[in-house]
Amino acid sequence: MPVDTKRVRGPEESQSPVLFLPPSTQSPAGRSGQGARGNADIRPVFTRCGLVSQAKGSSYLEAGNTKIICSVYGPREIERKDETDMKSGRLVCDFRLAPFSCRKRGAWIQGSEERDLSLALLESMQPGVCLHRYPRSQIEVNVMVLENDGSILAHAVTCASMALADAGIEMYDLVLGCSLRQDGDACLVDPDVLEEKGSWQSGYEENQGRVTLALLPNLGQVSGLQADGEMREDALPAAVRTCIDGCHKMYPVVQQAILRAVKKKAPPPEK
Template sequence: MPVDTKRVRGPDESQSPLIFLPKSAQKVVPKEGREDGRQRGQTDVRPVFARCGLVSQAKGSAYIEAGNTKLMCSVYGPREIERKDETDMKSGRLFCDFRFAPFSCQKRGAWIQGSEEKDFSLALLESLRPGVCLHKYPRSQIEVNVMVLENDGSVLAHAVTCASLALADAGIEMYDLVLGCSLRQDGATYLIDPTFPEESGSCVADNAENQGSVTVALLPSLNQVSGLQSDGEMGEETLVDAVRACIEGCHKLYPVVQQALIKSVRRKAPPPEN
């Protein structure tokens, strides 16, 4: 494989400067609360900033910032399918590519797409497909590219929301927007929209029962779940309550996404005639 000799590569591995802080200066997360001030067992998502139309070369684009989690999405198409043998005369095809920037995680990653990124790409595709009117674009393909600029937890859920915003900004016909929300189950309580330490399990309780994570993709206007991913071990009732909490979290994100789309349309609208 040819190597780009003009690219200035960073170090293969890097460490966060926070590990050199003395123990007295490190934050201690209380068992009844969370590091950012939110409470356990409540559907309080992190404050979200969203904006559309930042990538001028793309048909549509969006940027989302939730706490320290930052993502960018670009949408290209619809355009002709490259491989003629994959052409569908009745429906278009949706392609999703999910990647972490090498500097987005605590440990520096590689430019080559890994297995985790491929799994996230497939989960993103399955979550977005029910919301896109692919039958309106026969013999065409729509490409969705998501890049994680900083990973501080719940990246898949925010990637679903960011990709849905970019599709709407590109003018792709959709049944409804697709919003995502994640939850970390910690015994009898749960952590909605978990951060990276909470998601990795470093801030959870010692109770070994009902430990897992859930990510839900929701069509809010239709009130239909388009994607569900669950990891870990949880009881049936606990899983049902976790899905309901994620749905409530998605509805809380809906006004923010609507305002971002309204501002994008106003920027693109022609000036009023005198």
């Protein structure tokens, strides 16, 4: 059998690069690698719109080390005629994790976790879109997580809302997402991947869970709520209020990104 001399063959034995990562250090505020950020503060957010030229609308969001890009296509004709609605349009959400986004390399085939995230994203985005304005058509929202460092569903909701606004899709309001990690009597807003697992604080055996909320800030309505774990009855309403405050903190950043994209597409006339 001929040997491919142009290919560089790797070593027969190798070790995972995770073993060479520096150990996580705890900050005085109790957060790993977050400096002086408090438990009720969100991570620094960077947003941009209109990055994918082939899409009708697109957006990019970076929160800490979490990096998400979203593309919107449509409205266009529904491929399957039996799914056509004469009075309302159809919203399709596809949530994907890039194989290199996690510490453990994934596969290109969509798994059960990605399907659950796609359904949660659809349920959160659908109340904010004016689907009755697009009968007999569908709007496709494609979300790709480039790096997973926690709170991916919450930031995917915000990123998808920005992409829909960039595409000119009529909406009742923007949809913003925020997540929270509850550990005993303490809560942590916008946790990273280590903090989601509870490694930021230990010693509690009850009242632990995660809450992800989607909010329409101007209307003051919650469009999506997902809670995991075991939480006390008084802890869940407090967690929801904290997530609502986190969404309002992110709202000015999203507004500025959309306004910047609108001015770029249609600059004001010169006087």
